[in-house]
Amino acid sequence: MNNHNKHYRQLSQQQRYQIYGLRKAGMSQKAIAQEAGVSSSTISRELKRNRTEKGYDPQGAQVLSDNRRRSADKADKRDxxxxxxxxxxxxxxxxxxxxxxxxxxxxxxxxxxxxxxxxxxxxxxxxxxxxxxxxLPRYGKKRWKGGKRYRKAGVAAIPNRVDSSSRPEVVDQRSRLGDWEGDLVHGVNASLVTLVDRTSRFTLAQRVLRKSKEAVADALICMLGKVHSALTVTLDNGGEFADHDRVSKETGADMYFAKPYASWQRGTNENTNGRLRRLWPKRFDLATLADEDIQDGVFILNLTPRKVLDGLTPLEAFTGQRVALIT
CATH class of the missing domain: 1.10.10 (Arc Repressor Mutant, subunit A)
Known part of the structure; x- marks a missing residue:
């Protein structure tokens, strides 16, 4: 008999009866392995994996082995x-x-x-x-190494600024629609003003050819006027958002500002901007896009399932309407 097999093979029903009989005769695992023509580790594994509450039984062991193989085949089956x-x-x-x-x-x-x-x-x-x-969305992505930054950058350029720490607690709970995060995605010759609903991750975007506070405020007012709920907006500290009082007056939304360089306070917006960068990288000339191209890109973004939404898309979470995407 060979002491070892070069490739592991499943034990047969006959071998299991043989193992059972040799154990009843008081033989050691090593001796059983030699008689059965398998390795000692095979015998040890068999006795551990296919043992029932009543001990090792050849019929019960075969049932356990067959069930395990069927489950493995099902898991590995390619469709x-x-x-x-x-x-x-x-x-x-x-x-x-x-x-x-x-x-x-x-x-x-x-x-x-x-x-x-x-x-x-x-x-x-x-x-x-x-x-x-x-x-893969992050294939080949290069990460920024970091560096020193001025902690109060941009704050002085925003009159009547209200810090995000003053927001109602319900905003942090993400339990309602209408709490938005806003930012400016810079591109060549143009930029995108973006808004993301904190709860549904539903995204709005509008291009501006100038980064003036007036142009950005106009874009925010236009976008917020298209949705059914605009309760709060948490913005970046860029000077382009300095006309926030006018936005609040026109839309009824309360305006707040994240702490400088505390991007996690607008994490939903930062994540969404990263997704937009996959469509239009930093050096892309946004001025060459048609408005329809921009809205098509945002529409695709809103129809992308999110793990954080348990597989729903932002559009479904925002509207409450389901659509079939893969079936």
């Missing part, structure tokens, strides 16, 4: 439908976490994949020469 969903969703800029969350809403149990499984599929595709990995 062309899920591969298509992954490919098309990545093409839309969805992250594996977003894809997984959306599958939880629209797909049956067998076709729901975890984000780790999706990452594994992408890795397998890369090993086979595929390019799915280049579709």
């Amino acid at each position: 062309p439908e899920t591969d298509t969903i992954i490919r098309e969703s990545l093409a839309l800029g969805w992250s594996p976490a977003a894809i997984s969350s959306r599958m939880g809403i629209e797909c049956s149990g067998a076709n729901r994949l975890s984000h780790t499984t999706i990452y594994r599929r992408i890795s397998e595709d890369r090993q086979q020469g595929g390019l799915l990995h280049t579709r």
Whole structure:
């Protein structure tokens, strides 16, 4: 008999009866392994994994092994439908976490994949020469190293500034619609004024060719006039938001400002701006875009599922209406 097999094989029903009989005869695991023609580790693993409450039983051990193999086969089974969903969703800029969350809403149990499984599929595709990995939202992203910054930057340029620490507590709870975060996304020859609802992550954006406080205020008033709820707006400390009093008077929304360089106080807006940068990088000439192109990009953003929304899109969370995206 060979003491070791080069490749692990599943034990047969006959071998399990043999193991059972040899154990009843009082033989050691090493001796049983030699008689059965398998390694000692195989015997040890078998006795640990396939033992029932009544001890080791060859019939019960076979049932446990068969059930485990069926579960593994089901988990590893590739479905062309899920591969298509992954490919098309990545093409839309969805992250594996977003894809997984959306599958939880629209797909049956067998076709729901975890984000780790999706990452594994992408890795397998890369090993086979595929390019799915280049579709990952953060593929090739370079990170800023940081540096010294003036803690009160921009504050003096904003009259009647009210700090975000004065906001009502309900704003931090994200329990209602109408609490917005605003910023300016700079581009070549133009910029985007952006607003993001803190609860639904619904995004609004409007281009301005000048970064004057008047032009930015006009854009904020226009965008807030299109939504059904504008309760508060938390802004960056840039001087372009210095005309905030006029925005508040026209829209009825209370204006607040985050602390300088405390981007986490407008984390929703910062995350959204990063998503917009995937469409239009910093050196992109925003002036060359048609207004329809900008609104199409924002529409795609609002139809991207979010893990933080349990797989819903910002549009669905903001309007309360569901749409089918992957099925």
